[in-house]
Amino acid sequence: MANSKGKVIGVSGNMVSAECDSSVRMNEVGYIITGGKHLKAEVIRIRGSKVEMQVFEMTRGIRIGDDVEFTDDLLSVELGPGLLTQIFDGLQNPLPQIARKCGFFLERGFYLSALPESLEFDFTPIAKPGDTVVRGDTLGTVPEGIFTHKIMVPFNMYGTYTVESVVQAGKYSVRHTIAQLKDENGKSIPVTMVFNWPVKRPIDIYSERLRPSEALATKIRIIDTLVPVAKGGTYCIPGPFGAGKTVLQQITSRHAEVDIVIIAACGERAGEVVETLREFPELTDPRTGKTLMERTVIVCNTSSMPVAAREASVYTAVTMAEYYRQMGLHVLLLADSTSRWAQAMREMSGRLEEIPGEEAFPAYLESVIAGFYERAGIVRFKDGTIGSVTIGGTVSPAGGNFEEPVTQATLKVVGAFHGLSRERSDARRYPAIHPLDSWSKYEGAVEPHKSRYVRSVLFSGNEVDQMMKVVGEEGTSLDDYIVYLKSEFVDSVYLQQNAFDAVDAATSIPRQRYIFNFLVKILLASFTLPDKASARSYFNQLRQRFLDLNGAEWESDNFKKIEKELEDTFLNTVKETREELNDIFKSRFTG
Amino acid sequence: MRKIYSKIDYIAGNVITVKAKDITYGELALVTSESGESLAEVIRLDGDNVSLQVFAGSRGIATDDEVKFLGHPMQVSFSDNLMGRIFTGSGKPRDKGPELTENLIEIGGPSVNPAKRIVPRNMIRTGIPMIDLFNSLVESQKLPIFSVSGEPYNELLARIALQAEVDMIILGGMGLKYDDYLFFRDSLEQGGALSRTIFFVHTAADPIVECLLVPDIALAVAERFALKGKRVLVLLTDMTNFSDALKEISITMEKVPSNRGYPGDLYSQLAARYEKAVDFEGAGSITILAVTTMPGDDVTHPVPDNTGYITEGQFYLRNGRIEPFGSLSRLKQLVNKKTREDHRSLMDGMIKLYANFKESLEKKAMGFRMSEWDQKLLKYGDLFESKLMDLSVNIPLEKAMDLGWQILSDCFTKEETGLRTELMNQFWPEN
Incomplete structure (x- = not known):
């Protein structure tokens, strides 16, 4: 089926309306072609033949009648070996590579693949011809830094397949076909090391979800002793500005005893990410002796980058976290700050002229926040191994007042609350977690x-x-x-x-x-x-x-x-x- | 030749709507009316209906006035000729100098790739101990000065402009009282800093839309100078006026307000400006110091609140002093390890003691008997306030640290300070 096409009929802020007569899918990705550039956008409302899209870029220069091309794909990320150590924007564009091409500034409409063709890995096959496999089953492994990365049957292949062939051990490009699978109808499907997965859909391939019971050591005394976090659990850090949310997240990202840390810098200061960017490659992880960067992925959509991509960035991060969880690893996702993400939703909701809820946040705020935190969890796979995603999100409540909608919606769904207090940070009592107000439902390091x-x-x-x-x-x-x-x-x-x-x-x-x-x-x-x-x-x-x-x-x-x-x-x-x-x-x- | 339209369908607030074809989003137009010419920017396209925001306001615009589209977005001339000059928010000369039209650059350009940013590493010395010693200003930092109306924030800004170790200053005035504008001009002139300064000034009497342009235009120019290797300090006063202008315009455009009437994207709007602060590797840098007046001394007001989340710390100006509580330079840790080994510990230790002093002061005010410890703290607090906090104190950092140790030893024994033993052995003055 040819993909649909349309024409721009209206622009307001980062929302573009287009006229399109053929079929359009809700939340699919489209490109607005203006001045020779393709600007990525997501469909967020369809009214008859009028399609409203949020554009992940600045909209300046778009004119009525510009072409719009729809892709028929939901907003997705690439999953495969080579994600670790990388620095992505909210749409999984690798920022250092973009910098090499474009220089100091982010050029709009310039996208690069997260896992380029040139990336090669040493593949060791595990599956054999004749094996029956379903999605998530291991076809082989590649070494990725300190980890053994499982190459799995793409998660978006929902049938049962017979392995026709697997390539021999050796070095292959991530885009090289490493196996041929045959579906129930006898159709042969080539599989590479990389596949796409829509970011807003949780990865649900496991046999059961367990209760988070094992403590996750952050090496911060007040947390581990008084308000502990569990592997596969969730926690939030609300606090007024200047109380040390980000420093706390940075320390956690360094010292936490987990396999992989994914940092989602969502709508916050660029400077803070830079510290991590520049320091992690130099710091040694005491557990492995390698640099901290080897266990880290950074998703960075700072406050001056386009708002729509900010909304996507936390999902991009959690999807990659779930992907590594599937390999039996313990992953910690640090989202800083979920309030900016909520504000991005509010901005879009305002442009769509939806009826506003409390403080003009959309009415679906709570269910969206709950849905995000519920993607954390510790799970057992069918081979008995266990993997987990732990989510720690900071919240930046307006005026430092915890009664506001985002904090309250978050408190409903998390397992631990590390409330930072202005009094303690003013008195330079760091970390400024309030020992009496904060709570945790998990068991920690001491009895x-x-x-x-x-x-x-x-x-x-x-x-x-x-x-x-x-x-x-x-x-x-x-x-x-x-x-x-x-x-x-x-x-x-x-x-x-x-x-x-x-x-x-x-x-x-x-x-x-x-x-x-x-x-x-x-x-x-x-x-x-x-x-x-x-x-x-x-x-x-x-x-x-x-x-x-x-x-x-x-x-x-x-x-x-x-x-x-x-x-x-x-x-x-x-x-x-x-x-x-x-x-x-x-x-x-x-x- | 671009087409001229002479039928305005709709006028509300500062927004006019005309029917036009082949217009791009964000493009400028020239509106000519009886009262003169004004620029206008395309802010909404809906089929043939083009909505424009008129910079000079829509007062007196007639439905048959001329609208001429220029085919390009807002631009400003960039060259060394800008130095020492004074402009309005839309880039027209406010001094008697010639209009500049060469080498036009767009304003509000794309943001810097985070991967190209570097960790800030240079301290900007100001000679003010409350900044240098306790909350060092760092090149490429963005810091607001939170203040109440009536505090000497413009005086502080002017003093920093004169004393700060940078190559050039760009001053963006928003909703500035005319007297304040003259004050800045005169004090920089007297201090001999006018020739390294560029002014973009919107006074309280100017059209409100121009207020919105000031930070963009100032920062666009700063960016170009920084790319040419200059270390630029951008002073903005007052960002609350900027936010109020945003509020005014978004309400007249019937957008859903979020908090006290401010638009839901206030955070993103402010961040887009503040995030222009940057240190370009191999070139210059932009440092932003911006005044944010807090209506009713309320830091939870949306403007200071959102600002606090964006900037890398804040200075609180209260009772004519930079308050040690709440004031914070988040980047100080990056530079104060290189100054002297006692810098950090002394800074933290002195503030902790000052916090204790405040508690004792409270007890005293409530009429409680002062213990020996309280007496010591009271003495300490007095010395601290008069010798270090006073804004008129102008000493280099090293002198300020020595003075700090002196004050400590005048008031306390070594154990009482809570500082590390090795440091005290090295720096404790023997009286």
């Missing part, structure tokens, strides 16, 4: 009853602090005052973490458990402090030592030395002996 205990100390400390604001320090009893000092102590030595310190930036799970136990003992102890002034100066001393400890390499001689000093300072001022403390600790937390 829940221990973290609950620490939470209770923070809670009481906060109560004393509130009370002191009313009655003053002199109206507070020494015991209460010590509770307050203890909670401040936990905050400054454990919850706060210096992202710019080489050691303190990432705390491994064993180290967290070890330090946390030590910390709990300090909290359990009864101190022999005569008055508030001496209590304050004592805790200052203790804090100083503990901060030095945080900066020392785990299990190094220096660490042990500081730890010894710290323990001595601590035990000197405590009623209990070391043994008694151990007993209290045991009786409280075991059994």
